Amino acid sequence: MNISLKRITSTWIITILLLFFTAIILGITMRFNQGKVISIDDGKFYGIMTTHGMTMIAIWAVAGMVGVHYLLSRYINVGAGLSKFAFIMTVIGVAMFYVTTFIGHFHAGWTFLYPLPFKNSFAWESWATPMFFWSLTVLGVGWLVWSVGLLVAIFKKYSFSQTFAWQHLTKKDPEVQTPPLVLISAISLVGIVLCLLTAVVILVLSFAEIYSDGKFVNDPLLMKNLIYFFGHTIANESLYLGLGIVYELMPEISGRPKFKTTWYVALGWNFTLLFVLTAYFHHLYMDFVQPLGLQMFGQFASYFASIPSAVVTIISIIVLLYGHRIKWTITNLLFFIGITGWIIGGVGALIDSTISNNIFLHNTLWVPAHFHTYNALGNVLLILGFFTWVANEFSGSQTDPMRKLKLALLIIGGFGFVLMFYCGGAESVPRRYSVYPAEFTRAALFASAAAWFAIIYLLGMSLIFVDIFKKCIRVYSSSHSDSSVA
Amino acid sequence: MKGQEFVLVLFLVCAIAISLISFLIYKSTIKASSEDGAGIKNPLKKRLYFLLLWGGVLIIIMSVTIPKSPYFMYTEQTPTMVINVQAMQYAFIMTDETENPTFEIPAGKMVEFRVTSNDVTHGFAVYNPNNVLVTQTQAMPGYVNKLRWVFDEPGKYNILCTEFCGIGHATQTGSMRSDFIVK
Ligand code: HEM
Ligand SMILES: [Cu+2]
Numbered sequence: 001m002n003i004s005l006k007r008i009t010s011t012w013i014i015t016i017l018l019l020f021f022t023a024i025i026l027g028i029t030m031r032f033n034q035g036k037v038i039s040i041d042d043g044k045f046y047g048i049m050t051t052h053g054m055t056m057i058a059i060w061a062v063a064g065m066v067g068v069h070y071l072l073s074r075y076i077n078v079g080a081g082l083s084k085f086a087f088i089m090t091v092i093g094v095a096m097f098y099v100t101t102f103i104g105h106f107h108a109g110w111t112f113l114y115p116l117p118f119k120n121s122f123a124w125e126s127w128a129t130p131m132f133f134w135s136l137t138v139l140g141v142g143w144l145v146w147s148v149g150l151l152v153a154i155f156k157k158y159s160f161s162q163t164f165a166w167q168h169l170t171k172k173d174p175e176v177q178t179p180p181l182v183l184i185s186a187i188s189l190v191g192i193v194l195c196l197l198t199a200v201v202i203l204v205l206s207f208a209e210i211y212s213d214g215k216f217v218n219d220p221l222l223m224k225n226l227i228y229f230f231g232h233t234i235a236n237e238s239l240y241l242g243l244g245i246v247y248e249l250m251p252e253i254s255g256r257p258k259f260k261t262t263w264y265v266a267l268g269w270n271f272t273l274l275f276v277l278t279a280y281f282h283h284l285y286m287d288f289v290q291p292l293g294l295q296m297f298g299q300f301a302s303y304f305a306s307i308p309s310a311v312v313t314i315i316s317i318i319v320l321l322y323g324h325r326i327k328w329t330i331t332n333l334l335f336f337i338g339i340t341g342w343i344i345g346g347v348g349a350l351i352d353s354t355i356s357n358n359i360f361l362h363n364t365l366w367v368p369a370h371f372h373t374y375n376a377l378g379n380v381l382l383i384l385g386f387f388t389w390v391a392n393e394f395s396g397s398q399t400d401p402m403r404k405l406k407l408a409l410l411i412i413g414g415f416g417f418v419l420m421f422y423c424g425g426a427e428s429v430p431r432r433y434s435v436y437p438a439e440f441t442r443a444a445l446f447a448s449a450a451a452w453f454a455i456i457y458l459l460g461m462s463l464i465f466v467d468i469f470k471k472c473i474r475v476y477s478s479s480h481s482d483s484s485v486a
Numbered sequence: 487m488k489g490q491e492f493v494l495v496l497f498l499v500c501a502i503a504i505s506l507i508s509f510l511i512y513k514s515t516i517k518a519s520s521e522d523g524a525g526i527k528n529p530l531k532k533r534l535y536f537l538l539l540w541g542g543v544l545i546i547i548m549s550v551t552i553p554k555s556p557y558f559m560y561t562e563q564t565p566t567m568v569i570n571v572q573a574m575q576y577a578f579i580m581t582d583e584t585e586n587p588t589f590e591i592p593a594g595k596m597v598e599f600r601v602t603s604n605d606v607t608h609g610f611a612v613y614n615p616n617n618v619l620v621t622q623t624q625a626m627p628g629y630v631n632k633l634r635w636v637f638d639e640p641g642k643y644n645i646l647c648t649e650f651c652g653i654g655h656a657t658q659t660g661s662m663r664s665d666f667i668v669k
Contacts, residue, residue, distance in 0.1 A: 042653045109650050115627065116606045119575070120652045220607060220626050264533070286609070286624045288631040292557055299552065303544045311540055315533045318511060323525040326515035340508040347500045351493050354547070356554035360489050360619045363609055363648040426494035428619035430611070430648050433656035437646070437663070439617045 003475075005073060005080040006394060010472040012066045012087060013387050016059045017465050019094070020380075023055040024461070028454045034436060035448025043123060045434035046107035053110030054097060058139065060379055061192075061234055062090060064241025065146060067386045068185040071248050072150065075182055076157045082149040089142025096135035104128030109432070111231050114223035118209060133206050136199065144196045147189045154186055165266035178266075180259050184244035187269050188237045191276055195233035202226050224284060232280035239342065239374065240272065242382035243313060246335045249389060253332045256320050265316070268308030275305035282353045286362050295355065302353035310346055313339070330403050330464075331389040337411065338381030345374025348422070363432070366425025369418055376457070377414045384464060391471035402463060409460025416453030420446040488618055556621070560634040565598035567591065573601070573608035573625035576654030578645050578664040593640045593668050599633040601625045608662065609648025615641030622648055637668040 026048045032038045033045055040048075069083055100106040106128035108117045117129045154163055158178065161167060163186045165178040205223065208216045251258050259265075281298025284290045317339055326332070348370030352361050361367070392398055429436060429443045436443040526532065569588050572579045580588045591597055601610045603625040610633070611622035623633040637643070647655055647662035655662060 042656065046650075046653060046655075107653070113607055113650070116650070116652060119606045123653045220628055224607070224626075264537075286622055286631075287626060287629070288557065288623055288633065289626070289629045295555070295557065296552065299548065303548060306544070307537065307541060311537060315529075315536060319526050319529045319533075321515050322511050323514050323518050325518040328515070336508070336512065340504060344501045344504050347504070348497055351497060354551045355556070356551045357489065357493055359556050359621055361493070362622060363611075364619065366493075422494060422497065426490045428490060428613065428617065430609075430646055432650040435656050437656075439613075439644070 002073065002080060005070065005083070006475050008080045008083045008087060009066055009070050009390060010394060010475045012062065012083070013390070013472055014469060015087075015091075016063050016066070017387075017468065019055055019059050021458075021462070021465065023052050023059070024454065024458050026052040026055075028451050028458070031447050031451035031454060033434060034444065035446075035451055036435070036444045037448050037451070040434075042434045043105055043107060046109070046432075047101045047105055049432065050107045050109050051098065051101045055094070056375070057110060057231075057235060057238075058090070058094065060375065060383065061238040061241075062086070062143070063383045064188075064238045064245070064379075065143070065150075067245045067383060067390075068181065068188075068241050069146075069150060070390065071181055071245060072154070072185060075179055076153050078150065078153040082146050086142045086146035089138055089145075093135050093137075093139035093142065096131060096138060100128045100132045100135060104131060106132050108132075111227060113227060114206075114218055114220055117206070130207075130210050133203055133210070137203055140196050140199050140203070144193065144200075147192045147196070151186065151189050151193065154182060154189075158182060164270060165261050166270075168261050168263050168266040172263075178261050179248070180261050180265060181244050181248040183261055183266065183269055184240060184247060187273050188240040188244065191233055191237040191240070191273060194277065195230045195237070198226055198230045198233075202230060221287065221289060224287065225280075225290075228280045228283040229277075232283060233277060235371070235375075236276050236279075239379045239382075240276075240309065242338070242379045242386075243309065245386045246313075246339065246382055247316075249386065250317070250332055250335050251320060253329060253389065254321065254326045256324060256326075259316060259320070265312060268312040270308075272305065272308040275301045275308065279305050279353070282358070285355050285358045299353060299355055303350065306346060306350065310343060314343065329388075329398075330400050330406070331385045331392075333403070333407060334381045334385035334388065337407065338378050338385065341377030341381060341414070342374045342379065345370050345372075345378055345418075348373055360428070361425060363430060364425045365421045365429045365431050367431050369421030369425050372421060373418045377410075377418065381410070384461075384468075387468050388464065391468045394475040395471035397471060399467075401467065406460050406463045409456050409463070413453050413455070413457030413460060417450050417457055420450035420453065490618065556623075556633070560596050560636070563596050563634075565634060566595040567597040569597060569599050571599050571601040571610055571625065573603040573610060573647070573651075573662075575605050575652055576647075576662045578608075578610065578625075578647075578662070580645075580664060580666065589666050591637060591643075591666055591668050594636060594638055596634055596636050599623070599635070601631045601633060602629060603627045606651050607649050608651045609646075611646050611648040613644040613646060614639055615643065617644070619648075624649060640668045642667055 030048055033040050072078060104127060105124040107124060162176050162178055163182065165183045167174040205218050209218055247259050278297060278301040281294050282302050285295060351357055352366055352370060424443055424446045427440065427442060429440050568583055570581045582588045601623050604627060608625040609622060610625050612620055614620050621633065621635050623631040643666050645664040
């Protein structure tokens with residue numbers, strides 16, 4: 001393995017975990033404010049909310065990219081250059097973004113729903129809105145180059161139809177086998193490229209409005225469709241990248257035969273692309289002016305998105321594990337718990353994506369409830385699993401200290417934290433409220449309890465982080481001699 | 487049981503069942519003897535059954551829930567009252583056809599809210615006297631969302647904002663809220 005790929009991977013991991021730590025602290029701060037334990041002013045609260053949301057979405061999207069990039073180098077020829085370029089762009093973009101929120105007081109939420117960024121200039125500095133869009137531009141360019149670069153590298157080794165495993169649909173044992181990692185990465189990368197191209201359209205339309213001095217105005221419904229296509233897709237594809245990693249590593253670590261692409265795996269993941277790109281319509285259920293056909297398709301796509309990715313993955317994992325003696329390590333336990341958390345969050349999502357439920361759940365705490373479940377207890381654990389595995393690879397050390405304690409803290413803290421969101425949602429408490437109106441008598445209690453649970457989660461995370469950090473930094477001191485392949 | 491309680495119970499039951507299944511799978515990997523060969527018999531067939539079962543469940547739930555979508559509600563009737571709702575940073579203004587402020591809505595009669603905004607997107611969410619969110623729609627500038635509803639329970643209803651609209655989004659003094667009485 002290429003030493004410079006190892007080093008950039010290690011740099012990514014340390015950066016991601018430091019930002020994760022910070023963003024959790026911001027999350028706990030919000031929950032304590034909602035719980036009336038501390039009191040910060042509304043502008044600051046929403047600045048923190050915007051920073052927390054954007055940081056989390058950004059780091060877990062790139063974390064998945066870091067993982068598949070590293071593992072894809074087993075199958076295709078891909079160096080460290082793309083990853084380094086994306087790293088520099090990400091650091092610049094995130095730094096610019098922090099300037100807009102912390103210094104410019106920008107607080108339109110990470111979804112920056114049009115026309116809020118343009119209609120609140122008295123609450124934040126007037127330069128903050130354009131600078132926010134410029135920071136997105138820098139991030140977008142970095143990630144677009146990265147994902148297109150990875151796709152090109154895949155296409156150099158596999159033909160178009162082989163990449164998407166179409167030969168598996170017609171033949172039982174085709175000559176060229178597409179590894180599941182390649183298939184899932186390619187499917188996810190195509191989704192990411194499409195959503196980043198949509199981001200480009202959003203940026204162009206936004207810049208047109210900013211720099212035309214009000215002569216050019218956008219259409220709010222169109223912008224909402226574009227923004228949610230972008231936001232929903234990036235959040236979901238991050239998860240699929242995490243699953244790609246699990247397909248690659250779970251069997252190997254558990255001492256079981258490698259996963260093979262079969263016709264249903266191939267079919268399932270090809271369909272995932274279609275459903276994930278159209279499920280975003282569920283964000284617009286409460287916009288009754290949206291064409292009815294799109295609303296109906298939204299519920300259909302949200303439901304059936306669960307078949308290819310979730311059901312196919314669940315069965316593969318059950319068949320892999322059930323009744324076989326497995327050597328459990330922190331890595332495959334994180335994968336296993338992460339898959340479980342992801343499915344539980346998926347149930348919460350399915351409930352909300354039912355239009356007749358959405359009318360009373362839309363933008364209540366039910367929404368952060370389910371997406372925190374499949375992120376904090378799903379994707380994050382899948383990626384942490386990868387980090388623990390790769391840290392062992394970097395250091396040559398297989399130590400696994402305090403495994404039970406770490407996992408117990410993550411599970412108790414994590415589920416307690418999200419449960420408080422679900423309870424809030426069931427009591428009709430709206431999301432994104434800095435302080436709750438007095439009539440929600442238990443909302444503040446739920447919030448402060450959630451903050452304490454999140455502290456438990458943070459403790460578990462920190463223990464895992466320390467171990468990963470200690471192992472990752474060894475990659476900088478190791479000599480160049482072990483760089484066998486470039 | 488109101489919708490919110492139902493979905494919470496449904497969710498918790500599913501979450502506990504899923505956790506239990508996971509735990510049993512985990513247990514089976516500890517108990518298994520070292521030599522291989524146990525595992526699941528006929529995985530391909532079982533997989534097919536599971537897929538068909540899940541697909542069937544989804545189709546059933548869809549056909550039950552889709553007709554209950556708000557888009558199909560009271561479409562055949564004419565509303566007894568039309569209320570124009572103008573949302574703005576940070577207030578809701580409700581008026582009747584003659585542009586007089588509206589504070590009272592008849593109980594048991596179908597009414598139509600015509601909801602729009604004159605600045606950013608807001609959420610128009612109606613909370614009943616027990617503070618349960620009963621219905622909502624979005625208030626988007628340049629568009630009018632028509633929300634039809636029948637309020638059976640008399641009392642004071644609150645309007646809160648359910649789309650993040652800026653610094654005054656949460657209900658504090660003078661912020662996004664309004665109310666009406668159902669008689
Ligand atoms: C235990 C750690 C975490 C804590 C304490 C936390 C806390 C919070 C809180 C309090 C909110 C605002 C909820 C509201 O009132 O609407 C929030 C929103 C959010 N969180 Fe987290 N969170 C955590 C982990 C995560 C993770 C792992 C992700 C990964 C993607 C994430 C992504 C988001 C996003 C996207 C939002 C929406 C922000 C917005 O509404 O603009 N969070 N979080
Ligand atoms: Cu509002």
